[in-house]
Amino acid sequence: MSARRILQLGNPLLRAVSTPSSDSGECERILTDLRDTLHEFQRTRGFGRGISAVQIGEPKRLLYLEFRGRPYTLVNPEWDWRSEETFRLWDDCFSFPDLLVYVERSCAVRVRYQDLCGASHVLEAENDLSELLQHEMDHLDGILTIDRAIDRNSFCTREEWLRQGHPATRPEAFASKT
Numbered sequence: 773m774s775a776r777r778i779l780q781l782g783n784p785l786l787r788a789v790s791t792p793s794s795d796s797g798e799c800e801r802i803l804t805d806l807r808d809t810l811h812e813f814q815r816t817r818g819f820g821r822g823i824s825a826v827q828i829g830e831p832k833r834l835l836y837l838e839f840r841g842r843p844y845t846l847v848n849p850e851w852d853w854r855s856e857e858t859f860r861l862w863d864d865c866f867s868f869p870d871l872l873v874y875v876e877r878s879c880a881v882r883v884r885y886q887d888l889c890g891a892s893h894v895l896e897a898e899n900d901l902s903e904l905l906q907h908e909m910d911h912l913d914g915i916l917t918i919d920r921a922i923d924r925n926s927f928c929t930r931e932e933w934l935r936q937g938h939p940a941t942r943p944e945a946f947a948s949k950t
């Protein structure tokens with residue numbers, strides 16, 4: 773029941789493919805630590821919406837998200853559907869919080885997952901929640917945002933991004949100089 777250290781880029785465990793968990797006691801313990809770790813990150817950094825178990829050194833298929841004031845605890849989530857329609861955005865990650873990466877994500881997704889009692893659920897999401905889910909689901913397979921960079925102009929330090937007025941999208945003039 774405590775905030776844990778968040779693994780940083782370069783730690784090989786971030787590349788692990790996480791395994792499903794069927795031990796509800798283990799899931800509850802890890803998810804509580806994920807919640808506490810997310811809250812500690814929000815308190816110290818002022819942002820943060822989701823975290824995967826592998827980021828605190830537990831390579832299990834568990835996600836904890838907070839979106840628009842609502843918590844989501846996902847046990848063993850799996851893709852059910854991802855829209856072909858996509859959008860682009862600057863994404864960030866607790867494991868390299870001072871680097872933003874310009875990526876492309878599906879506009880809408882549908883995920884099947886279990887709760888702590890083992891009951892199955894379906895979560896449909898669009899836009900912000902959709903891209904958050906795609907980011908966190910990638911962690912479960914050892915995929916990081918940097919792997920999704922659209923091109924070599926898709927990286928920006930947080931300092932520079934803030935200096936530019938934290939743009940939601942990348943200027944096309946910048947994008948075309950690839």
Ligand SMILES: [Zn+2]
Nearest residue numbers: 864865866867
């Ligand atoms: Zn991340």
